[in-house]
Amino acid sequence: MNQFKFRKVRNKLFLFSLSIAAVVCLAPLIMVTSFMLQKGAASLDLDFFTKLPVPVGEAGGGMLHAILGTIYMVTLGSLMAVPLGLIGGIYLSEYGKGGISKALRLATDVMTGIPSIIIGIFAYILLVVPFKSFSALSGAVALAIIILPVVIRSSEEILKLVPKHIREAGLALGLPRWKVILFIIVRGNLSALFTGVMLAIARASGETAPLLFTAFGNMYLSYSPMEPMASLPVQIYTYAISPFEDWQRQSWAGAFVLIILVIGVNLGARFLMNPKALKNFLKRSSS
Amino acid sequence: MLNQQTHNATPTKSIAKKLSGAYGDKVAKVFMQTVALAILALLFLMVYLLFEMSLEAIKEFGFGFLTSTDWDPIMEEFSALPFFYGTLVTSILALLIAAPISVMVAIFITDILPVKLGQVLGLFVEMIAAIPSIVFGLWGLFFLAPIVREQITPLLKSTLGFLPIFQGPSFGIGVLTASIILAIMILPTITSISREVFKSVPQHQKEAALALGATREEMIRLAVLRPSFSGITGAIVLGFGRALGETMAVAMVIGNSSRISASLFAPGATMSSVIANEYAEASAGLHLSSLCYVGLLLFLVTLVVNSSARFIVWKFSPIARSARKDKRA
Amino acid sequence: MTSKKNVLEVKNLQAWFGKFHAVKGVSTDYPEKSITAIIGPSGCGKSTYLRCLNRIHEEVPGARSSGQALLLGQDIFAPEVDPVELRQNIGMVFQKPNPFPALSIFENVVVGLKLQGIKNKAKLLETAERCLRKAALWEEVKDKLHQQGTSLSGGQQQRLCIARALAVNPPVLLMDEPTSALDPIASAKIEELMQDLKEDFTVIVVTHNMQQAARVADYTSFLMLGELVEHGPSEIIFTNPKQSKTEDYITGRFG
Known part of the structure; x- marks a missing residue:
């Protein structure tokens, strides 16, 4: 009986420690978001979105150039990576048995695991060294390489969920396979595919490391792909480690915008996307 | 079908039919294969260029790159040991903090909480993974570092101060702060993989334990944790x-010192943080090449770690094994 | 037979899954050292009923139950009864053999005792041998007690699970379609075993196999749509049932 009481107490203690673990786990999330809400939202003003940086020492100015730069490079990178990623994902789900697909799946796994800073080095060697200048193009390529494996994986997971009988129904109608893939399978899952793409893009929008020595950054508006270009994450970094209080304030504002953007896209995607595909995708992408 | 063909069989139609039929299939497949091969080529190109760029440093330092302790860009003395050490220490410390919490949270979600509530908690945990690294870095620099300096350090010194790792001055930024941030960032990874592992435990195993008169805690130890051991190991790896590869948050709070110090309060550097901090300014060829060498090593280490994790999860898990057995039966 | 005292008396037992009323007021007495079979068409609530008797039903989200079940005079649903303690007195064998993976054959048998804090190695070994003999498995596994329990064949695994339930020495043993996942030879072995078990235990077995019920059970309950249609000695149920529904079912007119 004594033994039994001991077991019951141990059970209670165990359950209690699990709840403590959950609190400890959530605490950083709450602390980070509330810190950003407090400091970031308070630092945010219209200037942040509409003005360029002012010379060092003067207060004021904004991050218009960095916001546009991020949009520019993320768009350029997506244009390169998304079509390739979708084709790769479709190939894996529809022709996923052969040697090439096995190799591609392995390569996708490897690419997802590569630290983003190394992707930055690669884009540097590929585009900064030969052209002897930091450039928006090299930044976009780096982001593309980050987006690519995520899109391949998410689209593969989504399309794999299409039941076999739907493919067979299409083939039984006398449609060639590529038409079945394009007009039945892909078209029927456009919204899920789109959400997967959005998640990949959201993730890339927050990346700093691969842009540090590719796009590098600047303090003015620039639209040339062959010149350095500012981006929101790099600008946040530069301002954060600077000694100027006003810059630090802007860096909080930038982080606030970034966190709202990324979490917004993530939450939105979770409610749009097929829950089962999402689960598979998250399982693999968080690994 | 036949009828239609005899009625409408004009030469152009039949070509169109050919194009859209078997021929179209072939074109589509070859096209997709080309894209797949291009993606593969991209990966090989990455590894090759990284290797080629590191070649100068590899020739200069060879394997001595991992044994000497000097990293001095001015004297052109380069060694990755301090960064290797920093990466290892911060990552292991992060694991020590994050692994128990993650596994417990995963159990809490899969086996204790009501399904809906568990999903909500799971969603929150996954939101941590969505926060960009730079945001964690910013938070670490302005919020966590002061707390480490003014609260955690005195506490550790007064309780465990006899250990060399808890001695010396603290500036807030340093190895300990970096490890805490890393721990937060890997929480969602370990939690979500562990959840999948626990979820694969069949309900009837849990009921078998309960039916024997196990408490919830005993049921979890017996039917959930024990068969999941290798799965959890995989999740932790x-x-x-x-x-290992996390860059920005660490670069912002670790203090960037290439000196190896026993104290966790001291500043340090990791393989990724030194690349982030020095790459853009590295002008000399050997400096740049050495940084690439560091990158190459980091790539190899993460590759080995990630693949062994996958191997552990899928090969050695008794649950995965019995699931495979079930499928065959 | 009627002179035996009742080990378990169930009174007006009800069970729900959310809004679905799965068991609608079943009352039955279970005399000691007897085998009672519960038969009925699939989905009639017979498994749910059985799972109420060791309160494992309530572990399923959204499931609840009401009524009384007196185990040696004590209501198992009384608030002061801890389900954990109860389950040490009512053992269960499941439909699918479910030895614990990562545990050896020996560990699987004595795991219930270990939970109760018994560490004496000699006593554990002695119990393991006794229960494995009782489950007619000893001869087959005595040389490989330290192999994984999951390495055995399906029928052996099920006997291992029976040994595991016996080790805790519960007066009542519940069996939920214990042979439905097994081949005929392995099933026959389990049936034989049940006859032996009757010497020490009160067995309640859910089965979809009427021949099995007729062969092994002293009493049979027929459940339909969550209601107890008829309960009585097996020879009467199977030869001369009082209810026309029972007759229809056992003669194969539906179900």
């Missing part, structure tokens, strides 16, 4: 892989 994957978390380790993620910690």
Whole structure:
């Protein structure tokens, strides 16, 4: 009986420690978001979105150039990576048995695991060294390489969920396979595919490391792909480690915008996307 | 079908039919294969260029790159040991903090909480993974570092101060702060993989334990944790892989010192943080090449860690094994 | 037979899954050292009923139950009864053999005792041998007690699970379609075993196999749509049932 009481107490203690673990786990999330809400939202003003940086020492100015730069490079990178990623994902789900697909799946796994800073080095060697200048193009390529494996994986997971009988129904109608893939399978899952793409893009929008020595950054508006270009994450970094209080304030504002953007896209995607595909995708992408 | 063909069989139609039929299929497949091969080529190109760029440093230092302790860009003395050490220490410390919490949270979600509530908690945990690294870095620099300096350090010194790792001055930024941030960032990774592992435990195993008169805690130890041992190991190793490569948050709070110090309060540097901090300014060829060499090593280490994690999860898990057996039966 | 005292008396037992009323007021007495079979068409609530008797039903989200079940005079649903303690007195064998993976054959048998804090190695070994003999498995596994329990064949695994339930020495043993996942030879072995078990235990077995019920059970309950249609000695149920529904079912007119 004594033994039994001991077991019951141990059970209670165990359950209690699990709840403590959950609190400890959530605490950083709450602390980070509330810190950003407090400091970031308070630092945010219209200037942040509409003005360029002012010379060092003067207060004021904004991050218009960095916001546009991020949009520019993320768009350029997506244009390169998304079509390739979708084709790769479709190939894996529809022709996923052969040697090439096995190799591609392995390569996708490897690419997802590569630290983003190394992707930055690669884009540097590929585009900064030969052209002897930091450039928006090299930044976009780096982001593309980050987006690519995520899109391949998410689209593969989504399309794999299409039941076999739907493919067979299409083939039984006398449609060639590529038409079945394009007009039945892909078209029927456009919204899920789109959400997967959005998640990949959201993730890339927050990346700093691969842009540090590719796009590098600047303090003015620039639209040339062959010149350095500012981006929101790099600008946040530069301002954060600077000694100027006003810059630090802007860096909080930038982080606030970034966190709202990324979490917004993530939450939105979770409610749009097929829950089962999402689960598979998250399982693999968080690994 | 036949009828239609005899009625409408004009030459152009039949070509169109050919194009859209078997021929179209072939074109589509070859096209997709080309894209797949291009993606593969891209990966090989990455590894090759990284290797080629490191070649100068590899020739200069060879394997001595991992044994000497000097990193001095001015004297052109380069060694990755301090960064290797920093990466290892921060990642292991992060694991020590994050692994128990993650596994417990995963159990809480899969086996204790009501389904809906568990999903909500799971969603919150996954939101941590969505926060960009730079945001964690910013938070670490302005919020966590002061707390480490003014509260955690005195506490550790007064309780465990006899250990060399808890001695010396603290500036807030340093190895300990970096490890805490890393721990937070790998929480969602370990939690979500562990959840999948626990979820694969069949309900009837849990009921078998309960039917024997096990308490919830005993049921979890017996029917959930024990068969999941290798799965949890895999999840932790994957978390380790993620910690190894994490860059920005660490670069902002670790203090960037290439000196190896026993104290966790001291500043340090990791393989990724030194690349982030020095790459853009590295002008000399050997400096740049050495940084690439560091990158190459980091790539190899994460590759080995990630693949062994996958191997552990899928090969050695008794649950996965019995699931495979079930499928065959 | 009627002179035996009742080990378990169930009174007006009800069970729900959310809004679905799965068991609608079943009352039955279970005399000691007897085998009672519960038969009925699939989905009639017979498994749910059985799972109420060791309160494992309530572990399923959204499931609840009401009524009384007196185990040696004590209501198992009384608030002061801890389900954990109860389950040490009512053992269960499941439909699918479910030895614990990562545990050896020996560990699987004595795991219930270990939970109760018994560490004496000699006593554990002695119990393991006794229960494995009782489950007619000893001869087959005595040389490989330290192999994984999951390495055995399906029928052996099920006997291992029976040994595991016996080790805790519960007066009542519940069996939920214990042979439905097994081949005929393995099933026959389990049936034989049940006859032996009757010497020490009160067995309640859910089965979809009427021949099995007729062969092994002293009493049979027929459940339909969550209601107890008829309960009585097996020879009467199977030869001369009082209810026309029972007759229809056992003669194969539906179900």
